[in-house]
Amino acid sequence: MDEKTKTENYLRGFGFQGTASRGDWIEEIGELSYGKELKNALVKPGNWTIGATGFGEFLPYDDNRVTLSPTEKDKWGLPQLAFDVEFKENEYNMREDIKKQIVAMFEAAGFKDVSAYDEETGPGLGIHEMGGARMGHSPKESIVNKNNQVHLVPNVYVTDGAFMSSSSCVNPSLTYMAFTARAANHAAKEFKSGSFS
Numbered sequence: 001m002d003e004k005t006k007t008e009n010y011l012r013g014f015g016f017q018g019t020a021s022r023g024d025w026i027e028e029i030g031e032l033s034y035g036k037e038l039k040n041a042l043v044k045p046g047n048w049t050i051g052a053t054g055f056g057e058f059l060p061y062d063d064n065r066v067t068l069s070p071t072e073k074d075k076w077g078l079p080q081l082a083f084d085v086e087f088k089e090n091e092y093n094m095r096e097d098i099k100k101q102i103v104a105m106f107e108a109a110g111f112k113d114v115s116a117y118d119e120e121t122g123p124g125l126g127i128h129e130m131g132g133a134r135m136g137h138s139p140k141e142s143i144v145n146k147n148n149q150v151h152l153v154p155n156v157y158v159t160d161g162a163f164m165s166s167s168s169c170v171n172p173s174l175t176y177m178a179f180t181a182r183a184a185n186h187a188a189k190e191f192k193s194g195s196f197s
Contacts, residue, residue, distance in 0.1 A: 010093040011059065015169040016102060018052035050111065054098030058123065058130075059090055060165035066132040085123040085131075128172050133162035148183035155196045157183045 023046020064086065068079035099116035106114045123129065136142025139151035144163050150156040159180040161172060190196055 010090045010097065012057040012090075012094070013169055014054050014056035014094055014098050016052040016054055016098075018050065020048065020050040022046055022048050050106070052102050052106075054095070054102060055126075055169050056091065056094040056098060057167055057169050058087065060131060060134075061088060064123075064131065083124065087122060128161060128167060130161035130164040130167045130172070133158045134165045135163045147186045148179060149186075154190075155187075157187055159183050 063084075065084045067082050067084070069082040070079070072080040072082070074080050095118070099118060103114050103116050133143035133150075134141075135144050135146065135148070137145070142151070144150055144158050148157045148159050148163055150158060160176060161167070163179070164172065164175070187196075
């Protein structure tokens, strides 16, 4: 990222994931041509397009919470989860820079007809979201311990993204897998030792 254009009004960072494709016969669905002209149009490759989506880190704010609802119940009568989570100024400032940087990058690469888009989004609408069952040393400040065990229910392990308090801006799937393998190994040892009944 060019230091001259870097915005300093947010913490952490972001990455991009993109795609490029060429149009195909679907562009002729409108059937504006027919006969030989249509046949030729159907086998001719279409125009190239390229796009990218920014993935920024959502900071682990203490006031973002997942709790048990005091009123809403599931079909078994158990409390449902209540989410009190929101993006804050840091995420919105980063989002503006994401749009600015991708346009600058594409224009510097020589692409034409470059524009940014901004779809309505918020917590829960992305992929690989994290948090809600933070890992830590104390049950007062976290849900799971260093082995991914729920502090208050040690025969329950949480190994999806819930135990991680922050997402970074990269795909965390291999990290989930590593923690899951470690937690499964720990659970097997605990089971063999008779810790779980």
